[in-house]
Amino acid sequence: MHGTGVPLATPFDEAGTVDHSTLEExxxxxxxxxxxxxxxxxxxxxxxxxxxxxxxxxxxTVANATEKPVLAGTGFEGYEPTLEAxxxxxxxxxxxxxxxxxxxxxxxxxxxGRYYRRLAEESPIPIYLYSVPKFTGHTxxxxxxxxxxxxxxxxxxxxxxxxxxxxxxxxxxxxDMDFSVLVGxxxxxxxxxxxxxxxGILAVANAVPERAATIYERHxxxxxxGSRALNAxxxxxxxxxxxxxxxxxxxxxxxxxxxxxxxxxxxLEAVDxxxxxxxxALLERALEA
Numbered sequence: 001m002h003g004t005g006v007p008l009a010t011p012f013d014e015a016g017t018v019d020h021s022t023l024e025e026x027x028x029x030x031x032x033x034x035x036x037x038x039x040x041x042x043x044x045x046x047x048x049x050x051x052x053x054x055x056x057x058x059x060x061t062v063a064n065a066t067e068k069p070v071l072a073g074t075g076f077e078g079y080e081p082t083l084e085a086x087x088x089x090x091x092x093x094x095x096x097x098x099x100x101x102x103x104x105x106x107x108x109x110x111x112x113g114r115y116y117r118r119l120a121e122e123s124p125i126p127i128y129l130y131s132v133p134k135f136t137g138h139t140x141x142x143x144x145x146x147x148x149x150x151x152x153x154x155x156x157x158x159x160x161x162x163x164x165x166x167x168x169x170x171x172x173x174x175x176d177m178d179f180s181v182l183v184g185x186x187x188x189x190x191x192x193x194x195x196x197x198x199x200g201i202l203a204v205a206n207a208v209p210e211r212a213a214t215i216y217e218r219h220x221x222x223x224x225x226g227s228r229a230l231n232a233x234x235x236x237x238x239x240x241x242x243x244x245x246x247x248x249x250x251x252x253x254x255x256x257x258x259x260x261x262x263x264x265x266x267x268l269e270a271v272d273x274x275x276x277x278x279x280x281a282l283l284e285r286a287l288e289a
Contacts, residue, residue, distance in 0.1 A: 003036030004213045005201040007044040011261035020061045027065040034213030041073035044203045049265040056088050063093025075100035086123050096126040103136035109144040126155035146173035160184030171196040186238035190231035193219040204238040207253035208286045233289035237282040253279050
């Protein structure tokens with residue numbers, strides 16, 4: 001995986017069930033805007049609120065709707081359900097599996113490392129590590145990642161710590177391996193590209209896919225200053241759809257872009273009109289950047 005990836009929002013209809021038709025339309029819109037690969041059933045896709053069957057169905061719909069690579073979120077808290085999800089998403093067309101670090105029981109990096117190695121041994125598709133301390137309370141240490149990167153079926157990591165130091169260390173420690181480092185924070189996308197990451201999986205790419213894709217395009221085209229400048233223009237919007245309003249903010253922003261994906265699932269709630277107006281202004285500024 002390289003370039004700009006999007007952790008897809010999961011559309012729901014008025015009855016609260018997955019809206020596969022709208023999901024297909026969303027994939028098409030994002031692909032046309034320049035997205036390089038798709039990540040269904042991640043944090044932005046409300047994966048913890050989806051059943052296993054729903055996750056499989058979402059992944060299958062996405063895989064059938066695009067020729068771009070599909071990196072499907074398959075992580076559960078336990079090993080057996082994670083392996084089952086990984087095997088089944090492979091069967092429906094996923095190219096690789098994004099596996100969040102188990103967190104409920106506070107396992108240390110030694111146990112988590114053994115978990116990932118065993119999963120990689122049994123998985124029919126490559127495994128991408130997923131470190132997202134905002135949700136798990138656990139940061140996968142760069143040295144642990146280095147020890148896992150040599151495994152032939154562990155292909156990369158999504159680092160959502162937001163720390164440039166972390167991604168710089170990950171790049172350095174895995175530089176001589178066939179291993180992709182992907183940044184998960186849209187606010188530091190361009191600086192992370194400067195540091196050597198292979199791309200990003202960015203919640204803000206749901207809202208402004210064309211601008212997120214341009215950051216990568218400018219960087220690879222040699223316009224690193226232009227890449228950083230555009231990234232700076234997206235920081236406030238990125239904060240709004242991540243740390244401030246989260247999934248409800250992403251879904252509101254998509255609706256403002258003409259991509260109505262329904263409300264989030266309970267216990268999440270839709271944002272109010274004041275927030276919608278704020279997001280509308282942030283979107284306008286981002287699209288003019």
